[in-house]
Structures are given as structure tokens and as C-alpha cells.
Amino acid sequence: MSEQQLFSATEAQEVMRSVIQRIATGPTLSKDIEQEEARIGMRAILEGVVDPVQATVFLIALRMKRETDDENRGILSGIQDLTNRVVADVDEVVDIADPFNGYNRTLPIAPFLAPLLAELGVPAFSQGLETVTPKFGFTHRQILREAGVNVDLSVEEAAAQLSDPAKGWAYLDQSQSSPLLHKLVPLRNQLIKRTVITTAETLTHPIKGREKSHLMTGYVHKPYARIYAMLVRHAGFDSALLVRGVEGGVTSSLRQSSTTYQFVGDQEEVAVEVNPEELDIQHDLRAPAIPVGVEGNLEISKRAAESGIATLQGEEGISMDALMLSATLVLQHLGRCESLERGAEEVRDVLSSGRAAGRL
Template identity: 40%
Template sequence: EAAGVNIQLTVAEAAEQLNHADTGWAYLDQAITTPSLFALQDLRRLMIKRPSLATLEKLVMPVKAKKTHLQIGFVHKAYPPVLAYLAKQSGFDSALIVRGLEGGIVPTLRETSDNFLLIDGALKPCSLDPQAFGVDQQTRGVMPDLDQLTAAESAQRGIAALQGEKGVAYDLLVYGAAMALWHCGLVSDQNRAGDLVRKSLDSGNTFAAFEKGRTK
């Protein structure tokens, strides 16, 4: 919402937006897709401890394609086999289970990370080196002042990266998107996957697609 994105799309509207080649993305809010789950927010805050819903809600699949892939983050070592089982039961064709920064879907930008790949029903270790994707960063990728940023300021940094501004946010976009291209089998060479993402960002194509998606 801070980035100017319409957070009121219905599932049908999001599916239509995804089918437009010049857009190719959509945001669905939990309040729209699963209102009964969204209604538990106050209860979950009172519980303090992270309930199982914090994991299960990541696998909700309101829109499904002929093939649907999952890229999901974990922190604790016990999670990958659990996430793999849930991904299979949910109907995902594959899953890249990432030891992500702060539990996100992009690993450290500074060194090789130990992740897991669920493919053809089997879970296997998957080491990823950011330099193999052409990403050369001296930081892990966590911005030191992130906790002090407002939602609007954080959104502005992301938008600047989408417009091609170089820096940590840009490299996070490159790594995350290139990993997705590689994991889904669209590009077999990791360095080429990174180059394709950088080309899209630097040419303005990525931001143009973002603009079309957020203004519909």
C-alpha cells in the first residue's frame, strides 16, 4: 500500500493481471483471499509465540497455474522437511526453500548459503553462491537502518531499485528474481539468469511492469 499498489484486488482480478505479459505480477491481500484467517490477527498477537498458522499461511495458493512453484524462506534447521511436505500436500510442482535473510526468500548476498530444493517430489540440499549469479556484495544484505524506516521510506528504496538504482536493494532484487528463473527451469545458467534480471531492471522494463500492475 505504501508503494501505491492496489491491495483490494479480488482473486479473479489478480489472475487476469497475471495473464497480461506486460504486467506478469499481482498482489493479493490476505484480508481478501482468506478473510477468516485474517480475522485472527488480534488473537495471534495475544498469543505472542508464533503459531503454526505463521508457517501454513505462506502456502495458501489462491491462484494456481498449470505449474505452480514456491520460493519460501526458513530460519530454523528443522523447517525444510516440514515445508517440503506441506508444499507437496498443497500441490506445488517444486519449491526452493531458502535460508533467507530475516526469514525472507533471499539468502545472504555475501557468501554461499545452504538451501534446499524440492523437485520431482524429492528434497535435496542446494548451495547457492551469489557470485554465480553475478552478485558481488560485501554486506549480507540487511540494511543497518531498516528498523528506523517508515513503510513509505522502505517502499521508496524498493522503487528506486526497480528503477535501476544500484545498491543493496538492487542486488537483492537481482538475486531473488534470478534464483526464481533458475529454480523454475526457465534459465539453466545462473550467471545468465542474473544478467537477464539486471538487463530488465536497467532497461526500465521491470519498473514499467510494476507501474502497470500497481495502477490497475
């Protein structure tokens, strides 16, 4: 975490006052701000040196006028300045960032992607928090907790698990990686609508590999592919796998073809079409469905945990296909398989063996 004080409380308040005067003047008169101003504004909010009302106006006004690339980069930098960050004792790390506001229409299997990748020889961790606006859905934290996983590891403890040959994966909660950001959850819930924080919080990059770090995240709306690609580079990742996934997550549709965008280093993003049928996946549903009659985040999280454990133990079905598809995309992106078809065969063999369940 950065201990450097960039500004005094008085200076921060002056910057925030100037920024609000420019960004909150209506649909035609609002003006953009510079990257450093956005960074100072975000840090001032996180460090509590500006009034919550001003924090609210800052976030909503940016959203209403639409954030620029410089503003997005500045917001992310402000958050990263105050994020606990470590280097794991492994060469490469895959950072899995599903939406922190969770799912509410399908039964997610993505919380169990990290242990599967670990069994495939790829150290990985997922991030999240309990739940947050705008969806207040069921999340990795809720589901993995029901599966008996420790969801309150420090950043150092999570990194240590990645280097443990018997484990190789972890869940990292925002309360541990970015505690000041996590304290804004009640304010964000009062705002109701999505803000720039929803985009930036998945890119904090708390755990790096010794040599390379890769981000896997999802999106729904096409314009966000470019925005995420831009921010991934700014955050310091070496590559990214951007999945147009179900509910904005990292699980591609099992019913129809979808597009992922991938890049390494400074290379341009490459669109990769994913056709489930070519991987012997055929379903009428996009993703595993919530069982009929099961309601509430707790009960649904329990069912998702049961399904995830059973899948890692080798139970075939739609959940296995969904998890297999996500893992195959990672192997292909990292160059660990000759083709998606060969990667799918390798992943299915591991799942069918049940070995990945031992990672839990």
C-alpha cells in the same frame, strides 16, 4: 471456498474437547492427534464454533508439544478448506510467500520481486497481511501500499492481473484469500508467540496456474526445510524453491554462501548452494540496511518503497543485487536459464534497462 459443512457445532465441540484432553497434559503425557482431528479443530476455530479460550489452548498446546507432520497437514487442510481459490489464465504461476509477520532488521526488496519476474516472463504474486505477531514487522502490504500498489484486490482480480500482458503480477492480501483466517489476527497477537498458523498461512495456494504452480518461500531454522517441503506437497504445488533467507524471507544472504532446497513433483529435495561472489555480488551486509535514523513501520515502509521503485528503474547498488539474486534463483529453478551465472546476466540486463518499473 469449500461450502461443505463437515460437522455440527456440537460435534466440533466434542472433537475439540477430546483433542485438548490429549494434547494439553504436560511435557511427558501429551499425545499426538490424527490429521483429520487437526483439520476439524482448525476449521472449528475458523468458523467460530468453539470458544476462543479453547482455540487458544489448542494452538498453544500443539506448539508446546511440537506439531507432528499429520497435525501440520491437518491444520493446513482446515485452512485451505476455507480459502478462496481460483485458477489464473496463465500456464504457470509463482507464489511468493515471505513471512507474514514481516521484517524488522533489514530493508526488504522482496515486495518488488513479483513485478521483476513478470518482466522476465514469469507470472507471479506475493501474499501477506498488514502485520502480525511475533515480529510485527514491515510487510509486503505496507511497502507496496506506499509504492502506490492496490493491496486490496480480490482473489479473482489478482488472478486477472497475472494474465494481463501489461501487468503479469499482483499482491494478494490474506483478508481477501482467507478472510476467516485473517479474523484470527487479533487472537494471534494476544498469544504473542508463534503458532502453527505462522507456518501454514504461507501455503494456502489461493491462485493456481492452468498447468503448474510453484511456491517460493523462506526459512531460517534448518528443520523447517523438511517441514515446508512436506507441506508444499500436501498443499498441491507442483514444485518449491525453499530459500534459507535473511529474516526467514526469500532473499539469500549477500555476504556468504547459503543453501536453497528445490524439488519438482515427487522428486526428493535437492540442495543448491548459492555463492554470491560467483554472481559478481560482494557486500559486507547480508541485505540492504535500514537507513540510520529511520524508525517505525510507516517510515521504513516508505523508504523500502522508494528503494524498490528506484531499483526497478535501474538504480545500481545492494538492493539491485538482492533483487537480482532472488529472481535468478527463480529462473534457475524453473529451468529458464542454463546456469545461475547466465540467469544473473539476464536479470541484471532487465533491471539496468528500467523496463520492470513499467509493471508498477
